[in-house]
Amino acid sequence: MGLACQQCMARNSALCSAMDDKEIDYLFSFAHRVNVGEGAYLLHEEDSSQYVYNLSSGVCTLERLASDGRRQIMAFVYPGDFIGIISGPFYSVSVQALAPVTACRWNMKDLQGLYQSHPILEQKVHEIASRVLAVTMDQLFVLGRKNAVERIAYFLLYIDERQRKFDGHSDSFILPMTRIDIADYLGVTVETVSRAFSSLKSRGYIELSQAWVVTLKDRKGLREISEHISG
Amino acid sequence: MGLACQQCMARNSALCSAMDDKEIDYLFSFAHRVNVGEGAYLLHEEDSSQYVYNLSSGVCTLERLASDGRRQIMAFVYPGDFIGIISGPFYSVSVQALAPVTACRWNMKDLQGLYQSHPILEQKVHEIASRVLAVTMDQLFVLGRKNAVERIAYFLLYIDERQRKFDGHSDSFILPMTRIDIADYLGVTVETVSRAFSSLKSRGYIELSQAWVVTLKDRKGLREISEHISG
DNA sequence: CGTGAGCTTGACTAGGTTCAAACGGGGTGG
C-alpha cells in the first residue's frame, strides 16, 4: 500500500498534501482499492453515502439524470479529486467512469474516526467541500449567463487547467469526454458544441488535429471570449 | 442575548436545533448582532472570509456580478440560513439585503475554537455545507436543462417551500424579490419571467392579486410542469 | 474494405432576447 501511494496520481491532492508519508500510509491502511470499467457507475445518486472515494486514475462525470432523459453533468472528476464528501443520507449525484477508473475508497465512519487523531483531516475535508461549492457556483454563472461560444471557451480553459498537470505543459490536450458529455456539462446540444468548436477553430483560437485533440493557439483570446470582453 | 435567541427566527436552524438552550446561549455569547439596510451588502465576494453569519430576519441574495454587468443570483437567503461557512480565503459570492436584515455574526476563529468543546458544531457545519452544495446542484440542473416556464414553476414551489414556515400555511405568499432578481436567479430576462408568470396565471396554476402576491392554485400541476411531465 | 459510432454541417424552427411602448400602484408635492 505504501508503494502504491507513492506512485498514486492523487499523491498531491488536497488531502494527501497535508500529511507526511507515514500519515498517508496510515490513512490509506483504511482504504480499499476500487476499479470500474468505462461507462460503469462508481455510485448512484440514490445510494446511501457511506463511502468516500479518491480518484487515482481515469476520469469521471458527476451527473444527474432526469426521468425524461435529460442529463446535467455537474463536474468532471480527475485524479486526486474526492467524491462523496457530504454529510447527508445520499449522494445526490451519480458518478460515471469516462475511462477505466481506479479509486481509493474509505468507509465514511472510518474517516470520521480518524478526525480525532488527525484533526487536520477534518479541516482539509471541509476545505475540499468549500472548493467544490465555489467551482459549482462558477458553473452556475456559466449556465445562467454565458452564450454558447463563451461556454466552450470557458470549458476549454478549464479543461486545460485541470489536465495540464497530467498531460505535461504542452499546449495540446486530449479530451476524455465526448461532445455529448460537453453538451450536457454546458447545458447546450451536441450540435451547438460542435458549431462553437468549429467557430473557434476557424477564427484561429484553437486547432483540432482530431476531434478530441485540442491545441489552444490563443489562451488570452479565449479568456477574453469566455469573459465576454468584446475586442 | 439569551432572550433574543429564544425569539430569534433562526431558533430552529440546522445549527441551533442541535444544541440545548444553554449551549445556544454560550454559542451566541460569541456573536455580534449586525444590521444592514435594504439594498446594502452584508459582504462582498472579494472580502476575506473571516466572519460567519446567521440570518435572523430579512431576505438576502447570494450573487455574483460580472464586469460587464451580468449578474447571477446563486441563492436566496432566508432567516436561519448560514452565510460564509467556507474554508477558503475569500467568500466567492456577495450577499445583498432585499429587505432590512439582522444577522448574528461570529468570528470564524471563535467558531472554530468552539469545535473542540462542541464537536457536534463542526459536524453540523459540514452538514449545512453539504446541503448547500446539493441545492446548488439542483439549481445547476434547472439552469442547464429546464425551459422558462419549467424554471418559474420550480421557482414558485421552491419559494413556497422556503417561506411556508414564515408566512404560515396559507396558499399565498409575498415575493420579497423583484422580477429582475427572479430573472437573475433563473438565468433568463425580466420579460421572460413576466411572460411565464402570465402564462401560469392564464392557465389557472397561480393567481396574482398583486405582482408580488402569489397564490398557488395547483401545486400538483406546477410540480408536473417543473418536472417536465407532459400531461 | 465495409460498418458504425461519434462528429460536423446545413436548413429550418422555435423559444427567448431585445427594443419599445403601455400599464399600474405607491409616494410626493402642489
Place this chain on the structure above:
DNA sequence: CCACCCCGTTTGAACCTAGTCAAGCTCACG
C-alpha cells in the same frame, strides 16, 4: 385631495441564438 411621476411590471413585435431534424463525413474497428 388629487395630479403627477417614477419604478417595476406587463405586453407587443421584430430579431436572433440555439434547438431540431436530417444528411454527410471521419475514423477506429472488425
